[in-house]
Amino acid sequence: MSDTLSYESSGVDYDQLDAFKRACQGAARTTAPLLAAHGYSEPANTRGESCYLIEAADHYLAHVEEGLGTKNLVADAVYAKQGLNFYREIAIDTVATIVNDLVTCGALPISVAMHAAVGDSAWFADSARMQALVDGWAEGCRQAHAVWGGGETPTLKSIVNESAIVLAGSAIGRIAPKSLRITGEVREGDRILFLASSGVQTNGLSLCRLIADQLPKGYATPLADFVPTAGSSEGQSYGEALLAPSVIYVNFVAECQRRGLPLNYVAHVTGHGWRKLMRLEEPFVYEITEPREPLPVFQFLEKAGPISRRELYATYNMGVGFAAYVAPEYTEAVLAAARETGYDAWLAGTVKKEGTRKAVEIPSLGLSYEADTLALR
Amino acid sequence: MSDTLSYESSGVDYDQLDAFKRACQGAARTTAPLLAAHGYSEPANTRGESCYLIEAADHYLAHVEEGLGTKNLVADAVYAKQGLNFYREIAIDTVATIVNDLVTCGALPISVAMHAAVGDSAWFADSARMQALVDGWAEGCRQAHAVWGGGETPTLKSIVNESAIVLAGSAIGRIAPKSLRITGEVREGDRILFLASSGVQTNGLSLCRLIADQLPKGYATPLADFVPTAGSSEGQSYGEALLAPSVIYVNFVAECQRRGLPLNYVAHVTGHGWRKLMRLEEPFVYEITEPREPLPVFQFLEKAGPISRRELYATYNMGVGFAAYVAPEYTEAVLAAARETGYDAWLAGTVKKEGTRKAVEIPSLGLSYEADTLALR
Structure with a gap:
């Protein structure tokens, strides 16, 4: 066993899950003919993407069901030990994980449940926490320009732990005209633009929790204990840094659509970290030449784990929540669209062709991930 | 304390949940203006209904997020003690709870996630159970004439109990032309048609589990131990009877639409039992003159609990999974549409007007429920 932590050491067995996912996808495919009676069909290549699409003559509908994962356990611990209520942020995170998946196909979310x-049900007796969750969900919807379209709030005694909450939801989106669909038509020479994240957002939290358990001060550990240079974050604790709410990228995609700027592909950088950049089936080599200095929270994780740099970039978003692949001539216009709608965006790299090789390369960090490190679909 | 069991005795505190639901609905309403940019608006009276609707010039979209509740704990116990795998049925139940809510507004489900x-993740290591869940979900989608549009299958260690699974999902539906919307325009004299359920379906399971805990043979108790007349169910155990898969009522609504038969209102009879029949805001008295003899599983619950008859009809569907309210002249045609698509349906009662009184009355059973026994919206 190595001295550094890996995501597998935090106890998620992807093999068993993957067998289930494959069985689901196999069975789900057999239901596609049922769309015909509704006037819809299933476009090729939508299964396995972050967002499920159905196609009509003049529009697509998009459907996403997503969950927050275990990030709220961090909020629970920080609330219990430090008295800081982060449930507004947790709700924004949950909406973010749903709508950021949905926009990857070019659909804009209309309704989020x-x-x-x-x-x-005593969970809701803490009215400050309850109200923060409600306010945050509405705020997430506003940031996503989607209505909060109802939902379900069951008490599942003996299924969900007594002190815990499962947060998830779904969204409906629409693409019209159909030409706004993001299809993954990436070409050699396309530029890779990165949009900043706020921190870990919603991925890799199991490992973050494991690290908290190892620290004498847990989530209350100041970032500065491991990252003396954490300048503007001075005084911020590990827990607070983890709980920075996720960025919602809907407005970026919407603004590019308004300005007529084609996005050849986008990736919501979540689980599997930067390996997600090679999500497309077609083999390309994604060369990242401007990876930026990691945010203090990632430097903290690296040192406190410790986590190897290779594992870090394979697990966390490392400051990049969303990536857009665009033709070179649109680079500046897309960056302008992002910045003028409030996103921190930069030109990060280039799509290259090396025969059948599929990989993500970050030469300045001495890192490269080959296709066999990512088995998603 | 009374000698009979009530739903509250099974440990669900609706007061705390309701405060949360009210807060959600209040905040959700503030997001309705966000629909305008998408070309949609929120119709009056959709909040608080079983299905959330948004309106465009020529169609409505419908969105439902729903969960199974705790029924799978019954399947887990029956699997552990009797070796009977009911996860196919459990998956059908989950799809049913989603799509049966969705069709109440007249929308037909297109995609179910x-x-x-x-x-x-070891939950999925039992491949027979895992495959049954997958097969059942696909079967539920087929019965609902909807595509299985993806989903989410997270491992939530320390949130969900290690041996358990949370089953839920969402659906997108559509109403076009808009005249097919079921609006709740019920009039005095309308007939109440009942469509049979298969048993408890997905409601009141907490109380069913409490009763199992009291029985020496638990779920393996033969129905005949309490219901000697349980003729065709002879040999069936309590657990097996509870796990009969829910009926999916989509095809009934679809067939009425195809035949041009207007449904003034429909109710998916779930939690709150027959009190759900007075879900409409406008005050009516719903007189049920043909309640039918309860299915053996309900007779079993009544005696094994014991549960008072008043509590039974206030909690369980009592053999009625779906109710349709139609103008008298359509009674026979709607019954024919139901029967010819495979549903067991009958004329059960009449809608009456008694000033501002809102109630459900079952004279032959000496039962009546006034409006104050139902606070749903």
Whole structure:
């Protein structure tokens, strides 16, 4: 066993999950003919993408069901030990994880529904926490320009732990005209633009929790204990840094559509970290020449874990929540669209062709990930 | 304390949940103006209904997020003790709970997504159970004439109990032309048609589990131990009877639409039992003159609990999974549409007007429920 931590050491067995996902996808495919009676069909290549699409004559509908994962356990611990209520941020995170997946196909979210399952209805007796969750969900919807379209809030005694909540939800989106669909038509020479994240956002939290357990001060550990240079973050604790709410990227995609700027592909950088950049089936080599200095929270993780740099970039978003692949001539216009709608965006790299090789390369960090490190679809 | 069991005795505190639901609905309403930019608006009276609707010039879109509740705990116990795998049925139940809510507004489901969260990915290592869940979900989609549009299957260690699974999901539906919307325009004299359920379906399971805990043979108790007349169900155990898969009512609504038969209102009879029949805001008295003899599983619950008859009809569907309210002249045609698509349906009662009184009355059973026994919206 190595001295550094890996995501597998935090206890998620992807093999068993993947067998289930494959069985689901196989069975789900057999239901596609049922769309015909509704006037829809299933476009090629939508299965396995972050967003499920159905196609009509003049529009697509998009459907996403997504969950927050275990990030709220961090909020629970920080609330219990430091008295800081981050449930507004947690709700924004949940909406973000849903709508950021949805926009990857070019659909804009119209309606977002909440699924909040507790083990004990007493969860809602803490009205400050309850109200923060409600306010944050509405705020997430506003940032996504989507209506909050209902939801489900069951008490699942003996299924959900008594002190916990399962946060998830779904969204409906639409693409019209159909030409706005993001299809993944990436070409050699396309530029890779990065949009900044706010921190870990919603991925890799199991490992973050494991690290908190190892620290004498846990989530209350100041970032500065491991990252003396954490300048503007001075005084911020590890827990607070983890709980920075996710960035919602809907407005970036919407603004590019308004300005007529084609996005050849976009990736919501979540689980599997920068390996997600090679999500497309077609083999390309994605060369990242401007990876930026990692945010203090990632430097903290690297040192406190410790986590190897290779594992870090394979697990976390490392400051990049969303990537857009565009033809070179649109680079500046897309960056302008991002910046003028409030996103921190930069030109990060280039798509290259090396025969059948598929990989993500970050030469300045001495890192490269080959296709066999990512088995998603 | 009374000698009979009530739903509250099974540990669900609706007061705390309701405060949360009210806060959600209040905040959700503030997001409705966001629909305008998408070319949609929120119709009056959709909040608080079983299905959330948004309106465009020539169609409505419908969005539902729903969960199974705790029924899978019954399947887990029956699997562990009797070796009977009911996860196919459990998956059908989950799809049913989603799509039966969706069709109440007249929308037909197009896409259904799965949310299956486990506490430990080892849940999926039992391939027979895993495959049954997958097969059942696809079967539910086929019965609902909807595509299985993806989903989310997270491992939520420390949130979900290690041996358990949270089953939920969402659906997108559509109403076109808009005249097919079921609006709740019920009039005095309308007939109440009942469509049979298969048993408890997905409601009141907490109380069913409490009763199992009290029985020496638990779920393996033969129905005949309490219901000697349980003729065709002879040999069936309590657990097996509880796990009969829910009826999916989509095809009934679809067939009425195809035949041009207007449904003034429909109710998916779930939690709150027959009190759900007075879900409409406008005050009516719903007189049920043909309640039918309860299915053996309900007779079993009544005696094994014991549960008072008043509590039974206030909690369980009592053999009625779906109710349709139609103008008298359509009664026979709607019954024919139901029967010819395979549903067991009958004329059960009449809508009456008694000033501002809102109630459900079942004279032959000496039962009546006034409006104050139902606070749903």
